[in-house]
Amino acid sequence: MIIIIDELNRHKYTSVLEDMYRLRARVFQDRLGWEVNVQDGKEIDDFDGLQPTHVVCIDDEGDVVGCMRLLQTTGPHMLADVFYSILDGEPPLRSAQVWEATRFCVDTAKLSGGKTRNSISYVTSEVMIGAFEYAQKAGVLDAVAVIDPVMNRVLKRSGNAPYDYLGTAKPMGKVTAMAALMDCSDERIESIREFSDIRHDVFASEEEVRQRRAKRELRKQKDSDQPTGDLHDYFEQQLRDANDAEEVAAVKRLIQAVADQLPGDL
Amino acid sequence: MKLIDLSSVQDVDQHADAFLDELCQMLGFDFASYAATNPISGDVRGYANYPDEWKLHYTKRGLHHVDPTLYNSAKSIAPVDWGRFEHDGKFTKVFRDAHDFGISDRGLTVPIRGPYGDCGLLSVTRNCKPTEWEKLKQEVMGDLQISAVHIHDNVMQTGVLSKALSTPALSSREKEILQWVAVGKSQQDIGDILSISHRTVEVHLRSGREKLGALSTPQAVGRAIGLNLIMPG
Incomplete structure (x- = not known):
């Protein structure tokens, strides 16, 4: 499910955005080894301060599993100001009808191979359909996307091959970065939908997002409320041995405190 | 599209x-x-073809301080349909008055971000049914983008200093393609000659046109020759 988050609605999706920045840190710093700025586990750069649009994918469990960031090429954008080495000294494209897509990634640790609902290819396709349909509505005709060779292969194999590249691929961290051109056309969107068998409207309503995120909250709560193993037995014993309500409350406070320290694992 | 060419x-x-x-x-x-x-x-800088009474009222009341079509649309990269705005006090203040002057709240604003942190906003409105509005948007959004960047660039480039700073930075590809247009080749031919796709020719041509502030390809070729970026065909 795709959420389009811009400066006008971001206050409704604060926690989704935080998870997106965390996903970006895991992908761009940990996996790809890019020199990005990560604080508190979140990757946020100057371009996030320029009020870009984020295309975010959340899965059935409410987790953020894919994202992409869009900026106008008429104003400041990464190919003009950061990734210019890719362009071999040439000035970048500048057009009101071309958008730039950067920080495109999917959660390869959580998602599987193949073409199922929880696969890398499925989420990639959903993000792409979301971005292209959103761009089309804005009168935008093409996108230039900064991607790595792995993503490039995924695109080629999923009915969504770039029609050309700008400049030449350049080393960036552990991988190379390249600038791919893609048209925001009906034909391309249809080709991606055909390959991925995504026939539904990919855009999520506010209510759908709220429900999935609430489900996720509940699951996390449950995970951390039920200590397992030795700790679990210890707390059970403490609860049984408690003499009054005050002691029970104290044990519960301890459980919560420990759970907070070990998120998800207890 | 045939618009007044503001760059000329x-x-x-x-x-x-x-x-x-x-x-x-x-x-x-x-x-x-x-x-x-x-x-x-x-x-x-601002221009509008609203009725004079409305312009006067708008200015007198200082409505630009609260107008959501201005301060909200600048935050987006995509055109903003006014239907997205919350109907808060500020919205009501502007559009209740607008209604009295016969101006509909069915409209949208195209934001254009410039290279120096500048942002231009082209707004359009039409009093019509929702279905008609949706259809119209779909048909004209591309033309609105072209119009918005044209008026924005030309307004920003007035003033001697800005004009001097704004010699268009065309890439080799953009120049090469304009050069082939100048000698009379079609987009398809140029794609074949340069071994690139027809779409690649188009995206560079569009970018080149906008950098030169031209509304059409022949005009872009003329300007590129004038600026010594390419040779006459």
């Missing part, structure tokens, strides 16, 4: 209103307006 006129101020009139006539809108802040001079 001496004084943008004098022609901006006529540009907006033509835009409305061609694309089917009731009214249009454009506003931008020049980040260098700090000047706010």
Whole structure:
């Protein structure tokens, strides 16, 4: 499910955005080894301060599993100001009808191979359909996307091959970065939908997002409320041995405190 | 699209209103307006073809301080349909008055971000049914983008300093393609000659046109020759 988050609605999706920045840190710093700025586990750069649009994918469990960031090429954008080495000294494209897509990634640790609902290819396709349909509505005709060779292969194999590249691929961290051109056309969107068998409207309503995120909250709560193993037995014993309500409350406070320290694992 | 070419006129101020009139006539809108802040001079420039009484009322009441079509649309990279705005106090203040002057709240604003942190806003409105509005949007959004970047660039480039700073930076690919256009080749031919796709030719041509402030390809070729970027064909 795709959420389009811009400066006008971001206050409704604060926690989704935080998870997106965390996903970006895991992908761009940990996996790809890019020199990005990560604080508190979140990757946020100057371009996030320029009020870009984020295309975010959340899965059935409410987790953020894919994202992409869009900026106008008429104003400041990464190919003009950061990734210019890719362009071999040439000035970048500048057009009101071309958008730039950067920080495109999917959660390869959580998602599987193949073409199922929880696969890398499925989420990639959903993000792409979301971005292209959103761009089309804005009168935008093409996108230039900064991607790595792995993503490039995924695109080629999923009915969504770039029609050309700008400049030449350049080393960036552990991988190379390249600038791919893609048209925001009906034909391309249809080709991606055909390959991925995504026939539904990919855009999520506010209510759908709220429900999935609430489900996720509940699951996390449950995970951390039920200590397992030795700790679990210890707390059970403490609860049984408690003499009054005050002691029970104290044990519960301890459980919560420990759970907070070990998120998800207890 | 045939619009007044603001890059070929001496004084943008004098022609901006006529540009907006033509835009409305061609694309089917009731009214249009454009506003931008020049980040260098700090000047706010604005044009509109709204009725004079409304312009007067708008200015007198200082409605630009609360107008959501201005301060909210600048936050987006995509055109913003006014239907997205919350109907809060500020919205009501502007659009209740607008209604009294016969101006609909069915409209949208196209934001254009410039290279120096400047942002231009082209707004259009039309009093019509929702279905008609959706259809119209789909048909004209591309033309609105082209119009918005054209008026924005020309307004920003008035003033001697800005003009000097704005010699268009065309890439080799953009120049190469314009050169082949100048000798009379079609987009398909050029793609074959350069062994690139027809779409690649188009995306560079579009970018080159906009950098040269031209509304058509022949005009872009003329300017590129004039600036010694390419040779006459």
